[in-house]
Amino acid sequence: MANTVLVAGASGLVGAACVDRFLDDGWNVIAVSRRQPEVFHERPFQHLPINLRDEAMTREAVHGLAGVTHVVYAAVFEKPGLISGWTDQDQMDTNLAMLRNLIEPLAELAELQHVTLLQGTKAYGIHLHPMRVPAREHYPRDDHANFYWLQEDYIKEKATTKGFAFTIMRPQLIVGPNTGVVMNLPPVIGAFAAIRKEEGRPFGFPGGVPYVWEAVDTRLVANATRWAAEAPAAAGQHFNLTNGEVFEWRDLWPAMAEALGVEVGADEPTSMAEFLPARAEVWAKIVAKHGLRQISMDELLGESHYYADFCFAYGATAPPPPAFVSTVKIKQAGFTEVQDTEQTFVHWLKVLQERRVLPPA
Incomplete structure (x- = not known):
């Protein structure tokens, strides 16, 4: 059974x-x-x-x-x-x-x-x-x-x-397609890109100082x-x-921009916790313009816009302490799977487009 x-x-x-x-x-x-x-x-x-x-x-x-x-x-x-x-x-x-x-x-x-x-x-x-x-x-x-x-x-x-x-x-740092959850970045990144494009502005990295960490x-x-x-x-x-490798946000940004059909711009520190809720009406217009699913800004984000500020080190002038973990133990125990982090983010952004949560590229 x-x-x-x-x-x-x-x-x-x-x-x-x-x-x-x-x-x-x-x-x-x-x-x-x-x-x-x-x-x-x-x-x-x-x-x-x-x-x-x-x-x-x-x-x-x-x-x-x-x-x-x-x-x-x-x-x-x-x-x-x-x-x-x-x-x-x-x-x-x-x-x-x-x-x-x-x-x-x-x-x-x-x-x-x-x-x-x-x-x-x-x-x-x-x-x-x-x-x-x-x-x-x-x-x-x-x-x-x-x-x-x-x-x-x-x-x-x-x-x-x-x-x-x-x-x-x-x-x-778990990455997937879910909306309205407490800690997931693709909906935040996708909404940010769509709003910047709608406002005629480039898709610049909104966080703080460069640093390296891991995702899964x-x-x-x-x-x-x-x-x-x-x-x-x-x-x-x-x-x-983890996925089995490290990354830096600015190195991921061009691949995500291409998937989302937006132009990469210079860094522009921006709080996702402030920027996105303040543009709920712009998002509603994007939803109507592209025939997206009727998901409001609040329903899209959950608490993930606060998590984005944390992950992007928004406002930081010095790199956060390194947060690297060893994954030797699980590999030695028999689970050896790995993933490409750039492909992880691109994959889930495209899934959100296919689900009509984000606008097409």
Whole structure:
């Protein structure tokens, strides 16, 4: 019999990609998210529009899911403005409660075999201080308050008492096609380019000083998650995850400009958190002009415009501390996939054009 995976946060970057990836292999998929996931696959899957913050609703919805063997937990709660919430205790407590609300009733059904959790580079404290380079999974836990630690401690205890395995992935700057999410750059970059073109202005890089870091294609994260679901070498492990190379934004800009049909211009520091909401009416005109899907600026961005300012180092006069992670461990464990970062961004920008979210080139 096919395994059954429950994907929490299924409308997000990793969640939607995982729905597609597990469907590829013939698994039964239950997608949990308040919004219907937008996926590529034509095979049917079950969608449960659950708010994981509601304990009673979650328990009632999950109570009859006796066949769930695997969980991919890609749900996250972030506060408006994003960055300031990363050190907020309420944000941490809410994320722990959401995980508990789902796993407690599932664990009672005694079918669970494996849970995958997502963390990120904040596990190494990069949002608070410089980190060791490269960051390695075996380093001692960075001593700062973070919902990662709350969720990790909970899932370790629950795995021990209920007898299921778990794996924790730490991807770096995930890139995909999802709109209205908390941290995804292609919709931000695409909207910025379209508005600049509409206003007769070139597509200059809007960030701060040059620096180098890493990203990961959401398809690669989904493939690693599918591998971890059944790989003995992944049980009980943490894995950093990137495309396998470094990049600098200005080096990516010409390829993205070509894909979007805009002219590259000189750097022009611009806050995406301020620029894009202020041009919501311009965006609405672009949507009407090109017959795009009726997605407002707020619906397009989620909180990703704040994330863009963070990623582009907007306002920075000195390079941010290096945020490089080692991916040797996951490769040695058996997952060796890599991706070209320039192709990653171009691919997802073109997908957004094909979905009529962004205007054609």
